[in-house]
Amino acid sequence: MIVRVSDINENGVHIETFENSEWLVNVPELSKGDRNTKLTSGFDIDLQVNKVLREVAVSGNVQFSIEAPCSRCLQTVKLDLKPEVNLVLTPKESTGEEDDDLNHETYVGDEVDISGYIREQIAMSLPFKVVCTEDCKGLCSSCGINLNNENCECESQRIDPRLAVLKNLKI
Ligand SMILES: [Zn+2]
Ligand SMILES: [Zn+2]
Structure with missing residues (x-):
């Protein structure tokens, strides 16, 4: 130009x-x-x-x-x-x-x-x-659905990583 x-x-x-x-x-x-x-x-x-x-x-x-x-x-x-x-x-x-x-x-x-x-x-x-x-709202970090359109159960099912360690402990 x-x-x-x-x-x-x-x-x-x-x-x-x-x-x-x-x-x-x-x-x-x-x-x-x-x-x-x-x-x-x-x-x-x-x-x-x-x-x-x-x-x-x-x-x-x-x-x-x-x-x-x-x-x-x-x-x-x-x-x-x-x-x-x-x-x-x-x-x-x-x-x-x-x-x-x-x-x-x-x-x-x-x-x-x-x-x-x-x-x-x-x-x-x-x-x-x-x-x-x-x-x-973005995508769910676990299942990947679009949270603007749908809801998922991931949030409620997520296990606290500290509890997960306890679960694997053999007593
Ligand atoms: Zn967006
Ligand atoms: Zn999800």
């Missing part, structure tokens, strides 16, 4: 674009074979680019959907995410030292590729843990 600095006039440039899911590369959380998080849409990207002197400001958002298992009951949860994009680009020569601020980057020449930054924002917006509902 290239922004050409000399094309940005006083009204700025509005970028509205769609990228399919293949566009998102090198996000380990979404890589193939990972059972956890799955992309279920492409990316709707809506950005406003403005220029003040030679500083370029990019703001807007990216919309996409994922599917991930509930961390307690493993049921699939669908999520719509909409990370914000807020980036300021300054020409390389005007800043002497390295800037650690993620939202503040430099560019060289007239063309700026902002894809990497947007991919980063997408990666950071992925939830670390997903739950289907806040009060999800």
Whole structure:
């Protein structure tokens, strides 16, 4: 996604674009074979680019959907995410030292590729843990049934491990 600095006039440039899911590369959380998080849409990207002197400001958002298992009951949860994009680009020569601020980057020449930054924002917006509902009861640790839908007898049958030792004692 290239922004050409000399094309940005006083009204700025509005970028509205769609990228399919293949566009998102090198996000380990979404890589193939990972059972956890799955992309279920492409990316709707809506950005406003403005220029003040030679500083370029990019703001807007990216919309996409994922599917991930509930961390307690493993049921699939669908999520719509909409990370914000807020980036300021300054020409390389005007800043002497390295800037650690993620939202503040430099560019060289007239063309700026902002894809990497947007991919980063997408990666950071992925939830670390997903739950289907806040009060999800999860799965029974003994028999594995979904305690949101069914009840089991495991809890009442469980033997206190200290008592189990006594049971095996030969007197
Ligand atoms: Zn759940
Ligand atoms: Zn059970």
